[in-house]
Amino acid sequence: MQATSIEWTEIEKTIARKAFDKAYARETSALIEEISSQAGAIKQLEQIWNLHDYLSARRHEIDGKYDYRYSMLVFVFARLVQEGWLQLEELEGLATDKLKKIAALSRM
Amino acid sequence: MQATSIEWTEIEKTIARKAFDKAYARETSALIEEISSQAGAIKQLEQIWNLHDYLSARRHEIDGKYDYRYSMLVFVFARLVQEGWLQLEELEGLATDKLKKIAALSRM
Numbered sequence: 072m073q074a075t076s077i078e079w080t081e082i083e084k085t086i087a088r089k090a091f092d093k094a095y096a097r098e099t100s101a102l103i104e105e106i107s108s109q110a111g112a113i114k115q116l117e118q119i120w121n122l123h124d125y126l127s128a129r130r131h132e133i134d135g136k137y138d139y140r141y142s143m144l145v146f147v148f149a150r151l152v153q154e155g156w157l158q159l160e161e162l163e164g165l166a167t168d169k170l171k172k173i174a175a176l177s178r179m
Numbered sequence: 180m181q182a183t184s185i186e187w188t189e190i191e192k193t194i195a196r197k198a199f200d201k202a203y204a205r206e207t208s209a210l211i212e213e214i215s216s217q218a219g220a221i222k223q224l225e226q227i228w229n230l231h232d233y234l235s236a237r238r239h240e241i242d243g244k245y246d247y248r249y250s251m252l253v254f255v256f257a258r259l260v261q262e263g264w265l266q267l268e269e270l271e272g273l274a275t276d277k278l279k280k281i282a283a284l285s286r287m
Contacts, residue, residue: 110214119211
């Protein structure tokens with residue numbers, strides 16, 4: 072990782088924050104919808120414990136993934152693009168080297 | 180705890196198993212109903228994490244409470260009576276000393 076990639080201008084910070092929050096809102100909205108419909112269909116105890124296991128895993132994953140440290144953001148965005156929570160176009164305005172790295176990492 | 184309380188006749192074992200299973204079925208059915216209706220009303224991420232916390236606590240509590248060891252059953256039944264998952268009458272047929280202990284402990 073070159074030094075340029077961890078330097079963020081004020082404009083880049085604004086773009087990054089907006090994209091980050093957007094991805095988070097999308098992923099958590101999808102989770103809310105999923106749980107709300109899954110849970111309505113619960114008829115057995117085993118399904119309750121499965122729901123609990125699933126929530127434990129998702130919580131852990133989401134807590135770890137949304138790491139807003141400037142030194143981590145390139146990796147965070149690459150993962151969010153890879154998983155479909157963010158489009159590369161939504162990061163337009165970031166320095167070209169960052170965008171290239173995000174694009175390359177997201178295809179790995 | 181006197182030795183008599185941890186000796187269970189075959190008839191007592193049958194009564195105990197039936198009562199134990201009945202209480203478990205009642206408590207877990209109530210949990211299923213509760214989660215199913217709670218989860219349908221989920222609109223925010225915070226509610227998801229609250230649900231997760233609640234399930235963690237209930238799972239831990241239920242796992243610990245339903246301990247079918249003959250040395251523990253008097254305490255288990257006392258707690259189930261205290262919490263309303265079992266009626267004392269449903270334990271009729273157990274030795275009088277056990278019933279007395281269960282009744283006394285359930286009022287503590």
